[in-house]
Amino acid sequence: MNKPLTIALLACTVASCATVPATLQGQFAASTPRDAHADGQAVRWGGEIIKVEPKEDSTCFEVLARELDASARPTRRDGSEGRFIACRSGFYDPEEYDRGREVTVVGQLSGTDHGKVGQFDYAYPHVVASEVYLWPKRPLYVRTPYYDPWMFGYGGFGPAWGPYWGPYWGGPPIIIREHPHQPAPAPKP
Numbered sequence: 001m002n003k004p005l006t007i008a009l010l011a012c013t014v015a016s017c018a019t020v021p022a023t024l025q026g027q028f029a030a031s032t033p034r035d036a037h038a039d040g041q042a043v044r045w046g047g048e049i050i051k052v053e054p055k056e057d058s059t060c061f062e063v064l065a066r067e068l069d070a071s072a073r074p075t076r077r078d079g080s081e082g083r084f085i086a087c088r089s090g091f092y093d094p095e096e097y098d099r100g101r102e103v104t105v106v107g108q109l110s111g112t113d114h115g116k117v118g119q120f121d122y123a124y125p126h127v128v129a130s131e132v133y134l135w136p137k138r139p140l141y142v143r144t145p146y147y148d149p150w151m152f153g154y155g156g157f158g159p160a161w162g163p164y165w166g167p168y169w170g171g172p173p174i175i176i177r178e179h180p181h182q183p184a185p186a187p188k189p
Helices: 003-017
Strands: 042-054 058-066 083-089 102-117 120-134 140-142 145-147 168-170 174-176
Touching: 042 083, 058 102, 058 120, 083 102
Parallel strands: 083 120
Antiparallel strands: 042 058, 042 102, 058 083, 102 120, 140 174, 145 168
């Protein structure tokens, strides 16, 4: 296989790993809620839901902004880029869009909303959202130590001998997924 074709195939493979959902694609200014001041500016922001408030004809989301990765999903870093309020027409169920879930919002800036965070007066940039994309929950990975009672990895007696091996081997990761709430069974008469 020739070198240019190999490079082209590799580039296509890497590009396909970070795909932005179709509803979130577009050109957006590199701004954050902390430095946003221009009304009418198109934005694509994301983060963790703090609060969802359904109103008569729309639903408003208070979001703790996070940096977006290459697929427009909020990153899991500790730093925040501020808070913002995003409102979209229609009803979004607060049980589905609950606190801590990750969303990415596409829309236009439209002034500021004023509220309180604790006792602090806070000016939230207001986004009139054309899309509110709810990301699936991330699985939780937990590593557990595995104890080898026969010490096959200790002292050169087994196939796993090496400078970092001993009777405690790192076991496979355990994946924990949250299951939807199921109603309690009805009592039998």
